[in-house]
Amino acid sequence: MVELSTTDRTRVRRVPERAAHDPAALYAVLDDGLICHVGFVHDGTPVVIPTSYGRDGDVLYLHGSTGSRMMRHLTTGAPVCVTVTLLDGLVLARSVMHHSMNYRSAVVFGAARPVTDADERWRAFEAIVDHLVPGRWTDARHPNRREAAATAIVALDLTEASVKLRSGPPVDDEIDLDAGTWAGVLPVTTTVGAPLADDHTPAGVAAPAYAVDYRRPVHSNGNSG
Amino acid sequence: MVELSTTDRTRVRRVPERAAHDPAALYAVLDDGLICHVGFVHDGTPVVIPTSYGRDGDVLYLHGSTGSRMMRHLTTGAPVCVTVTLLDGLVLARSVMHHSMNYRSAVVFGAARPVTDADERWRAFEAIVDHLVPGRWTDARHPNRREAAATAIVALDLTEASVKLRSGPPVDDEIDLDAGTWAGVLPVTTTVGAPLADDHTPAGVAAPAYAVDYRRPVHSNGNSG
Numbered sequence: 001m002v003e004l005s006t007t008d009r010t011r012v013r014r015v016p017e018r019a020a021h022d023p024a025a026l027y028a029v030l031d032d033g034l035i036c037h038v039g040f041v042h043d044g045t046p047v048v049i050p051t052s053y054g055r056d057g058d059v060l061y062l063h064g065s066t067g068s069r070m071m072r073h074l075t076t077g078a079p080v081c082v083t084v085t086l087l088d089g090l091v092l093a094r095s096v097m098h099h100s101m102n103y104r105s106a107v108v109f110g111a112a113r114p115v116t117d118a119d120e121r122w123r124a125f126e127a128i129v130d131h132l133v134p135g136r137w138t139d140a141r142h143p144n145r146r147e148a149a150a151t152a153i154v155a156l157d158l159t160e161a162s163v164k165l166r167s168g169p170p171v172d173d174e175i176d177l178d179a180g181t182w183a184g185v186l187p188v189t190t191t192v193g194a195p196l197a198d199d200h201t202p203a204g205v206a207a208p209a210y211a212v213d214y215r216r217p218v219h220s221n222g223n224s225g
Numbered sequence: 226m227v228e229l230s231t232t233d234r235t236r237v238r239r240v241p242e243r244a245a246h247d248p249a250a251l252y253a254v255l256d257d258g259l260i261c262h263v264g265f266v267h268d269g270t271p272v273v274i275p276t277s278y279g280r281d282g283d284v285l286y287l288h289g290s291t292g293s294r295m296m297r298h299l300t301t302g303a304p305v306c307v308t309v310t311l312l313d314g315l316v317l318a319r320s321v322m323h324h325s326m327n328y329r330s331a332v333v334f335g336a337a338r339p340v341t342d343a344d345e346r347w348r349a350f351e352a353i354v355d356h357l358v359p360g361r362w363t364d365a366r367h368p369n370r371r372e373a374a375a376t377a378i379v380a381l382d383l384t385e386a387s388v389k390l391r392s393g394p395p396v397d398d399e400i401d402l403d404a405g406t407w408a409g410v411l412p413v414t415t416t417v418g419a420p421l422a423d424d425h426t427p428a429g430v431a432a433p434a435y436a437v438d439y440r441r442p443v444h445s446n447g448n449s450g
Contacts, residue, residue, distance in 0.1 A: 046271050140324065
């Protein structure tokens with residue numbers, strides 16, 4: 001299997017047995033996530049902004065207003081870090097020190113590339129819209145020329161990334177096991193609920209199947225793993 | 226009401242009507258969130274790492290192994306950005322351009338201060354543990370001298386921050402309202418489920434009330450707002 005490059009910044013130093021290095025593990029985290037946190041450096045200061053994203057093969061797409069600080073930064077090709085975190089459980093150990101979380105996280109490093117090719121921009125729009133709500137792109141009105149011109153899109157190659165996973169019960173020190181304390185996991189779940197139509201939706205227009213029966217490519221969260 | 230300072234980096238430029246400037250709005254986001262994303266600059270590159278946190282009044286606490294890259298960075302007083310994002314809904318408009326999300330987010334800037342005072346360190350430990358599971362601190366074994374020495378704790382004053390909120394239905398262009406397209410919101414909810422005891426918990430030890438009836442100070446998510 002192809003491995004993601006392990007560079008100085010993607011080598012997992014802390015608890016390296018939680019690291020995964022194959023693209024499939026990376027794509028699974030990205031495909032299950034809804035939003036990412038984008039980090040960039042502005043005047044020497046780190047800035048972390050939540051935003052939506054899309055994936056097409058080994059490329060991650062981000063978009064935003066051409067006037068936004070984040071997109072103005074990213075379109076220059078400045079270094080960027082994109083992190084996606086899925087929280088799966090709160091891990092309650094017998095000792096405070098071994099409290100933890102079950103999670104799946106991906107940290108992607110690189111320099112964003114402005115997407116200017118018309119076909120790639122269209123595929124990126126579709127990837128971003130259908131990432132949040134698979135199927136929505138075909139139902140919504142697509143960007144017109146003016147709207148598209150106001151939207152910056154950047155691509156980030158998924159080549160330098162680290163993936164970390166923790167699952168399963170707490171791992172306590174032997175000496176604490178007989179303390180009589182309750183220990184275990186509180187599972188954390190993110191769910192998408194029943195669609196709420198807005199006031200302009202005609203009474204006869206039913207919510208589409210992809211909204212009523214919302215599905216994502218959900219991978220195992222491994223609380224019992 | 227006291228206002229958070231509006232500096233060049235906390236001024237909300239895009240959609241400024243979504244900004245909130247009072248500490249109560251900031252604390253509400255921080256108290257509802259489970260994890261934060263910490264941004265720092267390492268060798269000129271932005272790095273964004275998910276981690277837990279705690280709040281005590283107007284101070285945010287982060288902790289980690291003294292050997293972790295993040296904590297080694299933060300304890301130097303380097304600039305840091307801590308972002309907490311609560312995703313409340315997927316907003317499906319009639320046009321792709323007006324697709325959005327309902328969310329509450331807080332972006333805090335500053336320089337972290339290493340916490341060395343023994344009393345403050347203890348309060349910070351408690352704030353971090355009880356942030357994730359209110360009530361757990363009193364039940365778990367507290368850090369011993371060796372464990373405490375291996376843990377770095379930093380404080381970040383909650384003085385320079387921006388809060389952004391979006392709630393309610395999509396806002397479409399007038400021209401799209403008669404398209405006959407279904408539009409509305411898919412609510413997103415994060416829930417903590419029934420506790421799963423680990424294999425070392427004796428059969429007679431019931432899960433504590435704070436785990437069975439898990440509660441956070443949950444504020445309105447405003448999907449209907």
